[in-house]
Amino acid sequence: MTDLSEQLGVSPATIRRDLVKLEEDGLLTRVHGGARAEEGDQPFADVAEVRVAEKDVIAAHAAGLIKDGQSVLLDIGTTAYRLARQLHGRRLTVITSNLVVYEELADDEGIELVLLGGMVRREYRSLVGFLTEDNLRQLHADWLFLGTSGVRPGGQVMDTTVVEVPVKRAMIKASDRIVLLADAAKFPGTGMAKVCGPEDLDVVVTNAPVNAATRASLEEAGVDVVVAGKVQA
Numbered sequence: 001m002t003d004l005s006e007q008l009g010v011s012p013a014t015i016r017r018d019l020v021k022l023e024e025d026g027l028l029t030r031v032h033g034g035a036r037a038e039e040g041d042q043p044f045a046d047v048a049e050v051r052v053a054e055k056d057v058i059a060a061h062a063a064g065l066i067k068d069g070q071s072v073l074l075d076i077g078t079t080a081y082r083l084a085r086q087l088h089g090r091r092l093t094v095i096t097s098n099l100v101v102y103e104e105l106a107d108d109e110g111i112e113l114v115l116l117g118g119m120v121r122r123e124y125r126s127l128v129g130f131l132t133e134d135n136l137r138q139l140h141a142d143w144l145f146l147g148t149s150g151v152r153p154g155g156q157v158m159d160t161t162v163v164e165v166p167v168k169r170a171m172i173k174a175s176d177r178i179v180l181l182a183d184a185a186k187f188p189g190t191g192m193a194k195v196c197g198p199e200d201l202d203v204v205v206t207n208a209p210v211n212a213a214t215r216a217s218l219e220e221a222g223v224d225v226v227v228a229g230k231v232q233a
Contacts (some may be wrong), residue, residue, distance in 0.1 A: 008024040020078045052082070054183045056205035059083040061205050062145055062179060063229035068092065073171050074101050074124040076164065077147030079181040087111065095141055097127040099169060114139070121163075128163050136170040143205040146201075148182050150189025151210075154219035155198030158191025169194045184208035198223055 045224055058079060063086035066072055071093040074080040084101040088096065093112040095104055102115050118132030146168065149160040157180060172178055178201050182189075187210055198221035204210070205226045210218070218225050 007064050020114055026045060037081040038176045048114045054114055055082040055104050055181075057207050057229045058181050058183060058205050061078040061226060063087060063180060066090070066092065066143060067181065071095065071140065071152050073139075073144040073175055074098055075145060075168065075171060076124065078202075079147055079183065083145055083181065087194065095139060097132050099127070116207065117120070118167075124161075130166050133170040136167070138175045139174050141171075141175045142177065144171050144178045146171065146178055146180050146195075148180060148186055148189065148195065149191035150181055151180070151187050151204075151214060153203075153211070153213040153217065155190065155194040155221060157197075157201070157222070159193050160191045162193045164192045165195055172196055179203040179205060180207050187211060188212055197221070 021180070050223050055078060057081040066087075067178075068091040072095070074084060074094060074096040076098045079097070080098055081100045081104065084094070084096075084098075084104045087105065088108055089110060091110050093114065094101070095114040095116065096102060097116040099115075099120070102113065105111050105113050116127055116132045118127035118135070119129040120126075121128055139184060146157070148157045152157040152158060159168065172195075180201050182204060184207055187206070192227045198218050201218070201221070201223045203224045203226060204218055205228050207228055209215075209224055209227055215225055
């Protein structure tokens with residue numbers, strides 16, 4: 001950071017403020033002594049075993065929201081996959097564009113499983129495109145469990161990959177209740193593309209207290225913020 005300060009002719013405090021703002025905008029991630037540029041989604045296999053315990057706590061709470069006989073939309077991503085693992089033995093309809101969720105539930109005969117069509121993103125194990133969006137316009141779900149790359153202090157839900165955003169928005173329109181699954185690393189997380197605002201959410205399930213500014217924005221929009229694994233006040 002000192003080198004950057006000298007090169008630009010500004011104070012280290014100015015550099016720090018600018019890095020904070022760029023991180024909030026999803027353009028970089030701050031690291032010790034500086035920052036690294038945001039590179040987009042990591043392949044599914046690279047993040048599948050990251051923060052598993054935290055994701056499982058979130059998934060367990062999310063699974064408890066669902067009643068047998070209901071329809072559930074599961075987004076892409078590893079937290080949705082951890083939630084799918086909690087649904088075995090339930091009598092549900094599960095709709096997804098997440099190929100790993102499909103593989104997890106394919107042999108569970110109690111679950112009516114709907115795999116959305118679309119173009120395959122092999123590294124990210126998802127389906128995207130106009131076919132996916134068109135499928136969603138024909139469907140309805142009681143619940144959507146939405147993933148995210150980051151949540152801004154204003155409550156905006158972000159994603160690092162623009163191609164996934166229209167599918168996520170179509171999922172929101174197809175669902176009665178929207179639950180955002182976001183571990184502590186997603187506040188503020190990353191992402192350059194806005195998926196939705198806090199007004200589109202019903203519940204946020206996380207594993208740690210959310211910073212005051214973000215929590216205030218979410219609660220002002222009527223969102224129930226749940227710290228899974230802790231007794232709620």
